[in-house]
Amino acid sequence: MTTTMRALAPAPDGRMQLVQVPIPSPGPGRIFVEVKVSAVNEMDVQVRAGGWGPQVKRFRKTGPVVTGFEFAGVARSDGARIKVGDRVIGYVHVLDGPRVHADFACVAEADMQVIPPDLNDEDAAALVVMGLTAIEILERLKRLSVGQRCLVIGAAGGVGAYAVQLARSQGASVGAVCSSANAGWVESLGATEIRPYESEPRYRPGDRFDLVIDCPAKFSFREAAPCLAKDGMYVTTNPLADAAGFARAALTSRKAGYLMMLTTTPAKLSRLVELHGQGALRPVIDGVFDMEDADAAFDRFETRGKQGRVLLKISS
Numbered sequence: 001m002t003t004t005m006r007a008l009a010p011a012p013d014g015r016m017q018l019v020q021v022p023i024p025s026p027g028p029g030r031i032f033v034e035v036k037v038s039a040v041n042e043m044d045v046q047v048r049a050g051g052w053g054p055q056v057k058r059f060r061k062t063g064p065v066v067t068g069f070e071f072a073g074v075a076r077s078d079g080a081r082i083k084v085g086d087r088v089i090g091y092v093h094v095l096d097g098p099r100v101h102a103d104f105a106c107v108a109e110a111d112m113q114v115i116p117p118d119l120n121d122e123d124a125a126a127l128v129v130m131g132l133t134a135i136e137i138l139e140r141l142k143r144l145s146v147g148q149r150c151l152v153i154g155a156a157g158g159v160g161a162y163a164v165q166l167a168r169s170q171g172a173s174v175g176a177v178c179s180s181a182n183a184g185w186v187e188s189l190g191a192t193e194i195r196p197y198e199s200e201p202r203y204r205p206g207d208r209f210d211l212v213i214d215c216p217a218k219f220s221f222r223e224a225a226p227c228l229a230k231d232g233m234y235v236t237t238n239p240l241a242d243a244a245g246f247a248r249a250a251l252t253s254r255k256a257g258y259l260m261m262l263t264t265t266p267a268k269l270s271r272l273v274e275l276h277g278q279g280a281l282r283p284v285i286d287g288v289f290d291m292e293d294a295d296a297a298f299d300r301f302e303t304r305g306k307q308g309r310v311l312l313k314i315s316s
């Protein structure tokens with residue numbers, strides 16, 4: 001019987017390598033999952049570059065795999081709720097450690113949900129973290145209503161492409177900051193106005209947005225504030241980078257929304273699937289790479305001009 005599996009590991013030369021590691025076995029509360037498709041995200045490429053040293057050391061104590069948070073796959077063990085053979089999606093708790101860039105992973109049952117037959121593995125994997133992030137922003141931090149105005153900066157990326165769709169489905173008009181090359185694609189997602197970042201400023205005199213979403217987290221509440229409506233909100237994907245903004249926002253009627261999505265729940269994953277079923281969240285896939293081409297996938301993630309998510313096909 002095979003006791004090892006394929007997994008990705010960061011090599012000392014700053015690239016990813018395919019290695020054989022022991023197949024993990026599930027402890028209490030965990031499901032043994034055959035991973036079908038995963039996605040690449042920011043923390044994965046930072047780990048490849050040698051980042052997150054102390055955390056990576058800690059993650060290695062629970063298994064050798066140190067990249068991959070989100071996945072679509074098939075349950076190969078029974079839990080209280082999930083049964084063998086169920087097709088599932090999941091988002092591994094960030095503090096529990098990435099682990100799904102491998103043929104198999106043991107994932108907390110609380111971090112996954114069953115998906116319907118009409119949602120294929122690639123679409124499902126493409127939705128997970130960035131779809132959940134868009135929901136967190138637009139259903140928990142600031143739900144929009146018909147006629148309100150939203151500006152999504154970085155609208156062609158993973159978070160941005162889902163945020164545009166969700167804001168539009170709530171009836172808001174959606175301004176989008178993206179490259180001119182991606183303007184048509186972002187419009188097809190529902191953006192009502194495009195501001196190409198090469199040729200136009202993000203903000204215009206007279207702007208009054210109910211919500212500004214800064215996906216690349218390169219800007220600030222201070223810059224956004226004059227263009228926010230009275231009860232408007234600025235949300236950055238890296239609130240730790242704009243601590244001054246939170247202090248400043250506390251002194252005005254304008255808000256800075258704190259986004260920090262370290263984990264998920266079955267209910268949140270169900271909501272993601274529900275919104276997909278309603279047509280409010282269409283999966284956005286820039287490219288799908290074989291596990292053997294992980295470096296190309298990671299490189300693509302770091303390339304400007306993407307349209308949505310970069311996926312890794314783990315098994316066929």
Ligand SMILES: NC(=O)c1ccc[n+]([C@@H]2O[C@H](COP(=O)([O-])OP(=O)(O)OC[C@H]3O[C@@H](n4cnc5c(N)ncnc54)[C@H](OP(=O)(O)O)[C@@H]3O)[C@@H](O)[C@H]2O)c1
Pocket residue numbers: 041042043129130133153154155156157158159160177178179197215216217218236237238239259260261262301303304305306308
């Ligand atoms: N706080 C949380 O809980 C949370 C949750 C999820 C994600 N995140 C973070 O959110 C960030 C975005 O993730 P993602 O997967 O959406 O990344 P992504 O797919 O790389 O998207 C980033 C987008 O920002 C755009 N961009 C970069 N520089 C820009 C600039 N100067 N002006 C305008 N747009 C610019 C990019 O456009 P071009 O490609 O055209 O340059 C791209 O469309 C990551 O840092 C991730 O770690 C945080």
